[in-house]
Amino acid sequence: MQINYAKKEVSCKLVYYGPGMSGKTTNLEVVHQKVPDHNKGEMTSIATEGDRTLFFDFLPLDLGKIRGMTTKFQLYTVPGQVYYASTRKLVLQGSDGVIFVADSNADKIEENIESLKDLENNLKEYGVKIDELPVVIQWNKRDLPNALPVEELEKAINWLNAATTEAVAATGEGVLPTLKLAASLILERLNSKEPGAPTSAKAKVAEPKEKKEVYVANINADKISRSYFNQYCQIQYRLATKSNDVEDFKKFSTEEKKKLLDSLINYVLLLQDSKARGIQADKDHVETQVKSFGRKFKSQEELDDYLGRRRLTLDNLRNEATRNVIIGMVIKNVLPNIDQRLKISSKEVAEYYESHKGAYGDKTYDQVKSSVVGRIKATRKKELLQEFFMKLREKSTIEIFDSNI
Amino acid sequence: MKDEKLRQRRLVYYKEDIDQIDKLLDEFIKLSGSVAIFLIDKDGHLVTQKGTAPSIHPETLSALVAGSFAATKEMARMLGESEFSVMFHQGKKENIHISLVGERAMTATVFDTQTTAGMVNLYSKELMTKLEVIFNIASKREAKEHSLQSGYSDSVKDKLEDMFKE
Ligand SMILES: Nc1nc2c(ncn2[C@@H]2O[C@H](COP(=O)(O)OP(=O)(O)OP(=O)(O)O)[C@@H](O)[C@H]2O)c(=O)[nH]1
Ligand SMILES: [Mg+2]
Numbered sequence: 001m002q003i004n005y006a007k008k009e010v011s012c013k014l015v016y017y018g019p020g021m022s023g024k025t026t027n028l029e030v031v032h033q034k035v036p037d038h039n040k041g042e043m044t045s046i047a048t049e050g051d052r053t054l055f056f057d058f059l060p061l062d063l064g065k066i067r068g069m070t071t072k073f074q075l076y077t078v079p080g081q082v083y084y085a086s087t088r089k090l091v092l093q094g095s096d097g098v099i100f101v102a103d104s105n106a107d108k109i110e111e112n113i114e115s116l117k118d119l120e121n122n123l124k125e126y127g128v129k130i131d132e133l134p135v136v137i138q139w140n141k142r143d144l145p146n147a148l149p150v151e152e153l154e155k156a157i158n159w160l161n162a163a164t165t166e167a168v169a170a171t172g173e174g175v176l177p178t179l180k181l182a183a184s185l186i187l188e189r190l191n192s193k194e195p196g197a198p199t200s201a202k203a204k205v206a207e208p209k210e211k212k213e214v215y216v217a218n219i220n221a222d223k224i225s226r227s228y229f230n231q232y233c234q235i236q237y238r239l240a241t242k243s244n245d246v247e248d249f250k251k252f253s254t255e256e257k258k259k260l261l262d263s264l265i266n267y268v269l270l271l272q273d274s275k276a277r278g279i280q281a282d283k284d285h286v287e288t289q290v291k292s293f294g295r296k297f298k299s300q301e302e303l304d305d306y307l308g309r310r311r312l313t314l315d316n317l318r319n320e321a322t323r324n325v326i327i328g329m330v331i332k333n334v335l336p337n338i339d340q341r342l343k344i345s346s347k348e349v350a351e352y353y354e355s356h357k358g359a360y361g362d363k364t365y366d367q368v369k370s371s372v373v374g375r376i377k378a379t380r381k382k383e384l385l386q387e388f389f390m391k392l393r394e395k396s397t398i399e400i401f402d403s404n405i
Numbered sequence: 406m407k408d409e410k411l412r413q414r415r416l417v418y419y420k421e422d423i424d425q426i427d428k429l430l431d432e433f434i435k436l437s438g439s440v441a442i443f444l445i446d447k448d449g450h451l452v453t454q455k456g457t458a459p460s461i462h463p464e465t466l467s468a469l470v471a472g473s474f475a476a477t478k479e480m481a482r483m484l485g486e487s488e489f490s491v492m493f494h495q496g497k498k499e500n501i502h503i504s505l506v507g508e509r510a511m512t513a514t515v516f517d518t519q520t521t522a523g524m525v526n527l528y529s530k531e532l533m534t535k536l537e538v539i540f541n542i543a544s545k546r547e548a549k550e551h552s553l554q555s556g557y558s559d560s561v562k563d564k565l566e567d568m569f570k571e
Contacts, residue, residue: 002416002450003553006423010553011450039568044465046472055472060464063564067554071561074449074468090475094448176569183565187558287436300523314531 001096001186008065011072012186014179015092017119018101019111020052020080023140023169027101028057028077030175035061053079056091073183080115089122097134097186099178101169102157104139104147112157134185135162138178143168216261218399219268224261226404233260238310239320246309257405265400267323269392274326279333281325289321290314327385335384344376352376416446416509422543423453429535430455437528438520440499443513444506444536445470458515470503470513491529493522504529507537509544 002011016024025045032043039062046055056076063071076095078088092098098119102112120130137160139153148156150166158164163181167174214226237250252260274280297303307313331338349372353365360368430442434456441456443463449471451463474492481488492503502514502525512532516525 002418002446002448002452004418004423004452006418006420006427007453013448013450035568041462041464044469055476056468058465058468060462060468063561063568066560066564067557069553069557071564072464074464076449076468086479087476090472090479093475094446094450180562180565180569184562187561190553190558294527300526303527313534314527 001190003069007070008068009070009072011074012096012183013074013076013094014097014099014182014186015095016075016077016099016101017088017092017115018078018080018140019103019108019115020082022080022101022103022108022112022115023167024077024080024101025051025053025057026169027099027138027140027167027175027178028059028075030169030172031061031075031179032059034172034176039063052081053077054084055079055087075179082114085118088118089125092119092122093126095133096189097182098136099182100135100137100162101140102137102153104141104153105144106146106148109148109153109156112153116157116160131160134182134189135160136178136182136185137162137164138167138169138174139164140167140169140174142166142174143170214404216401216404217265218397219265220272220396220398222268222272224264224268229261229264229405232264233257235312235316235319236260236263238312239316241310244309246311254405261400261405265398266389269389269396270323270326270330272396273334273392274330277330277333279326279329281322281329285325286318286321289324290317293317293321330388331381331384334388338384341384342377342380344373344380348376349373416448416450416452418452419543422539425539426536427453427455429532429539433514433528433532437514437516437525439514439516439525440519441515443467443470443515444510445513446510447471447475447508452510456515461515466513470511474503474505474511490533491526493526495522502526502529504533506533507540509540510536512536 001013002009004011016027018024025047028043032040041060041062043057043059045053045057047057048054056078059075061073061075063073065071076091078084078091080088100116100119102108102116123130123133137158139150141147150164154164163185165174165178165181167178169175215223216226216229217224233252234250237252238246294303297306335341349369350365352372352375353360353368356372426444430444430453433439434442439456441454441458441461443454443461443466444452445467446452449468451467454463477492478488488505490505494501494503499515499517500522502516502522503511504514505511512529514525514529516522
């Protein structure tokens, strides 16, 4: 049963069980015929060509809003034939009640007994005792000339003392009363045994005492805890490493840690500053960056493999992308004359080429010119950012607790 | 003890959880470019849905998805796998991607040529992790005071009586 307070909906699952050919599917067809259109959905049958149920039949009933809750019954039948044992069990999962359709035919008594035992076993495997579940036994095919008297059926089959009904499903007789009885039993359950009695024993289990947080740095109003910092270090490592042998837990030297903390502080400062300026990373922009990262991989498997080995999630990528996007925006907004400052004269290019000639081998100046320009620009950008962070730091209060790193 | 067992079998979803879940599903649809997504519990009850797929009857889809997932679970067991966590059915225009959410539920995502199976798979992996977190929190939460109105069961019985008038 599902009680969904968000959708204001109660949904119960009721399963028709019983031996092959006893009339389970027929029961469902009758319900389908007799229930008003607005209270029912389509009936779905997964059956063999000869109309024997292969997996299940399914019919959803919608009783409409009752005391504020939309109330639904999902009706299923199982395949009765012996060799569909495993599918029969699957359909039974989570059922709130069972209608056991027994065949009154005198020749079928053993099959009825077998099937009821099978029901009991399957329920047990789901951890349900059959006498704790609403069960109605329907003596079906009362019209057969060789139908056993009900008293005999009771004696032979109803060792559970379950509620019973009589029916001729083929003509529709007794089908709805059976369903109504089963539904009432399920509902009575709902009355008597509400979930929600607080399980006090469980609730009293003491929460572990909150660990005292240790901080590695205070940056203006923000504090960086050691655990957060450690995590940051690991993720930076996993993002950066080129090797496919990713260490579970990377150990860093103090020097490396200080560098990482430096970069984290810059990031926090950047976030604080952009927030103060009302600059926000555009979500779509971030997603585009993440996607373009994904496109670097030849296939989905490769990307999965890459992320899996590094134990990285999309959110990790998103954080990185967010940082890049914000940096880009801040550069544009905060350093408005950036284009000016990034203008590079041909004299500079020539000078750079001359002093780095060795690195360019025997390529001519014209061949490498554009790459040189790119290089100078990148260096210049870095300098500008560094300058920007220096300024931010000057007007900020930053405390670093070296001993906690 | 009995109550506890019953509680485990009775799936109760509270508004705060569903609100969170709905938000995740909305986001998922946008990011993955899917048409619709259905969250279904393992017993075949629909929990919530987002997006629109007019041709699909949600309850029937839920029953079929839960059934076929249970069946593949059996197949997995035969192969010695604990379970297959993803199932994918490809059509000419529309496809369906089914993914297990922890022990209790699954999602069925309908998508068309607007996106690719890879994209849906990528974002649904992430979604599964997030949903599992919500489910875990929800399942540990102490059951709240039950708030089905008194007389609910009797009213349902009246309704059944009315519906089944022959
Ligand atoms: N005489 C008689 N025949 C019935 C009655 N109910 C069902 N039948 C017939 O029994 C046969 C089997 O009915 P189904 O409803 O398909 O049986 P089932 O239990 O779903 O069978 P499986 O799907 O194989 O498990 C059909 O030919 C029905 O017409 C009844 O009350 N009297
Ligand atoms: Mg059948």
